[in-house]
Amino acid sequence: MMTSLDHLADSLQAKAEHLGIHKFDIYGATVDEISVQVDRGDPKQVKASQRSSVTVRVWNAAQQTVGVTSTTDLDADGLQLALQMAQEASGFGNPEHMPDFSPAARDPLPMPRWETPPQAPAALLIDRLVEAEKALLAAHPAIKGVPYNGLAQRDIDRFYLNSQGSRRQESQSLTSIYLYSKTEQEGRKPRSAGAFRISRSLADLDIAGCLQEAADKTISHLDYQKIPTGKYTVIFSPEAFLGLLGAFSNVFNAQNILDKQSLSTPESLGQPIASPLLSIADDAQHPRNVGSITFDGEGTPTRRLEIIQAGILSHFLHSARTAQRLGSQPTGHANIGAKVTVGAHFYDVYAARQPDHPYDLAQADQVIWIDDLHALHAGVKATQGSFSLPFDGWLIQKGEKISIESATVAGDFLDVLQSIIYVDPQAELTASGVCPPIWVEGLSITGE
């Protein structure tokens, strides 16, 4: 593989010199994936894809600007055209925002811990998914369908190289399943719920756990009731809390902060922004992160970064440019592009300390458990800090779970962080990180 990367680097170098380009970098990925869906025992659609794309950045020394182009044409002509277009685009770059190579682009990388297993054949994926669908339909007479289901495998090869000799390359393989079942009962509204699992290979995939969770959740929503509108103590499931955290990640995203698209400012660093019970890290190398990567889009090695420690905002996520502008170091969170963006990899949310009197779900009363937040793309005003979101969940009455027919939760994200009253010690694995249930007091719930 390195031979082909070296070949690509040599080829680009020659083309760049021909065009008078002396400084460039390139980030790319090749994805080979297959996914299946089934419908009542039969395959419905199988999708397979093998595709590549690269993003080229070209520095314009005279104007102190950078131009960018991305392309799927990886033959000689396609790459030359991409370099030419990037060179043209560099004429319109902004000198104030010109990025440079990451100073860490040639630092040693952590050793990859995982082998890339061979992909399973489509027929086997279909068989496994048909079995799961059948088992889910058999779990309860009210479950009449599994309208959303899928089993997918994805192999990804990523690379980064630049004209100063940085060469990065790695491969990863992911396998995932989702099952989303729906109920129908005479005189009752249809109900639905689902579950998701991800692993490095089909052999490791917890299909049984996904099936069980989807069935349990769906069945638990069969008997539902309306709840009165009011203020409640709310328990966010790990998935729900991480969904909200991701939607408001501008709080610790240095690019958003510099763009004034954040609830934070550079001066927020070191300030208390959350309950002292809460700590949050981002850790691409987390042992439970099946999608672990070792370098970002600028070639910077990834590492664990404490974002919030005992309620104190302790670090921002940085690219090379944001780190330079804010007097910090790149943290391995850059996504290459015309404007380099910054994003988290894998959250690790944990309790900074335990309160004197831990909360117990078995003793909870008139507490709302939010299992799944919907329509985050619509109901979150990230730069305002507010949200108003429909959710699936239960009312906990004397430890008993009662499904909520339909409701929304509304609030201010920074208020949510400050109003955390309990961080459960037991973290659960989700697709976007590990997180325990988070208890928050005084949130507005609209029911009936």
Place this chain on the structure above:
Amino acid sequence: MTSTLLRLQELELPIHSHTFSVARFDESWRDPLSKLLGLGRAAGADLIEVFLERDHYISCMAEEDAITSIAPRLATGAGVRVFRGESDCYVSTNDLSFAGLRTALEKGLSIMGLSLPDPHSYVAEVNLELLRDYALHRGKDLWLPACSSMQEMGDILLQANRHLGQLARHVQSRRAVYFRDWQEVLVAASDGTFARDIRLTQSVACHLLCADGSHRAAIGKRIGDTSDPAFLRAWDPEADATEVAEAAGKMLYADYVESGTYPVIMANQFGGVIFHEACGHLLETTQIERQTTPFADKKGEKIAHPSLTAWDEGMTDAAFGTIDMDDEGMPAQRTLLIENGILKNFIADRAGSMRTGHPRTGSGRRQNYTFAAASRMRNTYIAPGEYTVEDLFASIDKGIYCKRMGGGSVGATGQFNFAVEEAYLIEQGKLTKPLKGATLIGEAQEIMNKISMCSQDLGLAAGFCGSISGSIYVTVGQPHIKVDAITVGGR
């Protein structure tokens, strides 16, 4: 359909290489695609479809008084879809050489339990129709070079940002963004389909974030076009900046809406997101296949208030969801969805039609070559009614006026929701104060019967719709409408 018999050995064609800047999808593709489709049919597939795409996309963003991003993106790719019975397989690739396409076909066939015929067997070549070239309409081949240059994009966006800065108070950030998506597609299928089109989609938007202490307001406005290379030049940035600045000023100190159930008036244009989410998605055959629509068996029955008539079509000039042909090569149509409350038609693609029996409506759409086409909306709107806007307001003692809507979604049980960016309290038929933080939620079947009044001022708005076949450009629209009662989530 007549066929030509060929020896498979004769299909060893030279590799077709294509350079983005000069190549085009034209008659020269007939021969290799006919052979490819013939191979698929000979292997035992019931239907084969090949979708070729070339995309030239560029986006530009101005922040404050600087251009901070100009991002060209070039993409070429193909998708090969293999049908066997009611099942299908879709394989996509970046490799548009004949060898690359044949490899994709072979993979698709293999997944469906089929294999290419023996090299010595005879293969029936598919006889494709005369190329239906929609790119010949309206001078589409000349569209791309007539669009704004990078320099012009930057100049116009900076002008918009200057207006925002001059017109708004308590400005925290100003953004203007533009994109141009030029797409050339070619569809060939073993039923003889052979059609080409060029699409040009452009959109420009300005966004304002205002902050004063703990008060914050974020407001944006987007417009879009699908047929005018001079769209950006013709844009009036001052008018949109004025509208955005005024809205942000009103919403900055607005109270959060008090949750509850209210009668609601929804403004025209993007207010149509209510129909898009609450009903439009549920009329896609994709939803019938999944059994996730309550309307599956309701054709010919009353599903909405008698005041409501709704259309989905791909033919309104320059509208954001307008297409001359869909991504399966079928000409766009005008589809009556609901007439006076009665369900008339569903939105169907090829596979949806095959699996549900509802006729195709030219609605097979996809984001790009990595997705198989699916039944998707185009320009979807509620038809104008008989009332004036004043009639609607006069009918409400206390309610909410939703002037500017955000996005929304609909779930597997027909429960929908969408956000409101700019709202006002209605008291005794008058707007009394601005409100923010509202989300509207409801059940599709219930809400369709509560749209009791439609005014005469139909307006359309550009939007994006994400679903099974990716993110596509759509129009939502409606006149001002009154919903008798809907749950408003707030604080």
